[in-house]
Amino acid sequence: MSDDPAAQPVEPRAAATVLLIRDEPGTGDLQVFLQRRVAGMAFAGGMTVFPGGGVSAGDEPDPARWRGPEPERFGARLAQPADLAAALVTAAVRETFEECGVLLAAPAGTEPGRLDAAATWRDDLVARRITLPGLLAAHDLELRADLLVPWSRWITPPRNPKRYDTAFLVARVPDGQVADDATTEAVEARWWSPAEALSGYEDGDLELMPPTLRTLQELHRHDSAGEVLAAAAARDIEPITPEVRREGRVVTITLPGDPDWIYEETTR
Incomplete structure (x- = not known):
């Protein structure tokens, strides 16, 4: 984070994150898929996060292979242009x-x-x-936009050197598919209940960024994947840009409109 108040803010990169959820087999309790990123990564190294990443040049969907709400509807929910909303959904998939x-x-x-x-x-x-x-066209598949529901939109504070404008979307894992840990970007990946993840954060076993922490707290209010999807469809989404204050090595982060929510970290 830059300490120069006159520095020109970096333009945030469009990104998408997926809250992949399920009802735990056997108990039916809500679970969410989380990954602990490799410690040496340039962004969010060592953090436990939801799957996701930046929009790439190839994330321009074929309208003929799009099934679900039109990009304009995603754009309206996320306050983004339709073409960017389509790219965000494609990047999420x-x-x-x-x-x-x-x-x-x-x-x-x-x-x-x-x-x-x-x-x-x-x-x-x-x-x-x-x-x-290209993959969808080669194998005659449709992108299932109807399985993704917008949840929130987070924008990295202006003084950060690496910034993202991230759409958070919810999806239930399809029957017959298995979320795995076969990625070089994470050292651990598995299903967690929101309560378990939040307890790990409180105990210092998990490192969570403010958007992840806040989202897990929100998910913790629901008991099942169906409840989360219903809540997502009813949410009013306002872009969230955290407010940052530094005092010495202590960085305090708050959220506009919610002064009681506080996140603190100590920098090196």
């Missing part, structure tokens, strides 16, 4: 497939399920040998 092997796509007229060739497709996508729209 791509990143979820790359990072945990869950593909929110299916042949026309069917539901997403087990895909025997998914490992090869995923390798090609990660290696940038193909874009997601």
Whole structure:
């Protein structure tokens, strides 16, 4: 974070994050998929996060392979132009497939399920040998935008040297698909209940960034994946830019409109 108040803010990069949820087999309790990122990564190293990442040049969907609400509807919810909203949804699907092997796509007229060739497709996508729209076209699949519901939008504070304007979207893991830890970006990836993750944060076992912490606190209010999806559809989404104050090595982060929510960290 820059200490020069006169520094020109960096333009935030568009990004998408997916709150991948399920009802725990056996108990039916709500769970969310989280990844602990490799410590040496340039962004959020060592942090426990939801799957996601920045919009790439290839994240321009084919309208003929888009199933679900039109991009204009996503744009209205996220206060973004329709073309950018379409790219955000595409990036969300791509990143979820790359990072945990869950593909929110299916042949026309069917539901997403087990895909025997998914490992090869995923390798090609990660290696940038193909874009997601190219992969869908090659295997006659539709992007299932109807399985994603906007949850929130977070914008990194202006003084940060690396900034993102991130759409948070919710999706239930499709039946027959398994979220895994086969990504080089994480040292651990698994299902957590929101309560378990929050307890790990309180005990110092998990490092969470403010958007992740706040989102887990919100998810903790719900008991099932169905409740979360219903709540997502009813939410009023206002872009959130945290407010940052530094006193010595202590950085305090608050949220506009919620003065009681406070996040503190000590810098080196």
